[in-house]
Amino acid sequence: MPTIIFSQSDQSATEIEVSEGTTLMRAAVSNGVAGIVGECGGQAMCATCHVYVDPEFSAELDEIGEDEEEMLDCTTAARTEYSRLGCQVKMSAKLARIRVSVPNEQV
């Protein structure tokens, strides 16, 4: 099963192993990763599961959908070219050991 590494601004990190198809948001919420809220339950409606994906994995990610695109403009922490909504990124073998940073603010 692929592993996700969530890193926080204080340099601490949490490694979580999940089955393929699990979203970054679900993995974080189910395992108590600080700073990922997921208030809308994964509908790309609240932008409270904003993460920055390590550039190394940019090419492996699915394209940003229309809904996600709009919500990424509404995140509390500034959007960068590495911003994604955790609820829209599903884990797969090619994302194994993906590293994502959790922003300081979500709401």
Next chain:
Amino acid sequence: MGAINERVVIIGGGQAGIQLADSLRAQGYQGEISIVDDDRALPYQRPPLSKDFLTQGPAPEPLPLRAASFFAEQNIELRSGLTVLSVDTVRRSVALSDGSTLGYAHLVFATGARNRQLACPGAELPGVLGLRTLADAQQLQQALGRARQVVVIGAGFIGLEFAAAARARGLAVTVLEFAQRPMGRAVSTCLSDWFAQTHRDNGIDLRLGEGVREIRATGNSLVVGSSTGDEYDADLVVYGIGVLPNIELAQASGIHTENGITVDAALRTSAAGVYAIGDCAWFPNAFSGSRTRLESVQNATDQAKALAEVIATGSGEYAALPWFWSTQGALRLQIAGLAHPEDTPLVLGEMRAGKYSVALFRKGVLTAVESVNSPADHIAARKLLASRTEITPAMLREPGSTLKELAKRAVLIGA
């Protein structure tokens, strides 16, 4: 904050109860926190139950409100599968269904609401289901795997979310709604009409002005008789005809209730040290100017945060902007503010393209915005309404004007 030996007892492990426990600790509250929850499952998010949960694979997992480890880490006692039998507001203690009692300094009703039950003949037949809890959703998910035709009773948010999910699985879906419009109490007329048409275009047989009269069993299937005398075959009947607030325990404890447990702006009930938050609270709404009861994640979460401040610091009020969402198949509806049937609508964007917002005005000022597949409009509307920026129809009619631009400008001038 909070003497070590004092205790907050929270009745209910839903969105409001769990958020309150979390926010109390975030506020530095050091007393004991006990949550009494009648559900046996690890507290979970309800909104996905009528959406993703029904369309995912064969054994969907609920999305927890917090990780299982959260409760021990935060020193929060979670007593699952138990009910509160009685409250002694004088001695400040509650009696639980396992025979134990808990003393409290602060008692919080986060008891939520329950489904209004169907009252027609046949309502108790197997294959007639409601949807509120995880157990309901699991039962429904299984039934969906075998069903071919479904009758949904009630075209509110839950009924339509379920209908769209069932339709997406390829089932024949009929929706009976005794009112003339779907979601009639919650949205503007133009939005309601557009949703009715769009659901019909997607193959849902939406019957307005038609209630259920009776349900009969015929062999392995069901027949739903409607108020117009029509009959519909079904192998599954799902009802979503509104909810009733869980106020009986508060009533029996001598606490004042109306259409919910009556609270003031600081979420305090009529009994000292007793509060109510979430679906069960009948509170003075800072935006509508009248008392109301709201069933939403926003209301539960923000009231919990406000109450945590009240308990931990002794001051604070609830004054957050109400907002809602509903996912009905590919339709993503988000509402900011409280709409009123008499409000004047202004459509922003193209309804035909399925991506637009309805701005609603009262006495010439923006009071609510309903957005369809337009999350940026919704977020901008929340900023504008929460900051009480005065937006007129003329401002939105200016060429090139959008809610997003207006929200940016409002931030710049520090509104």
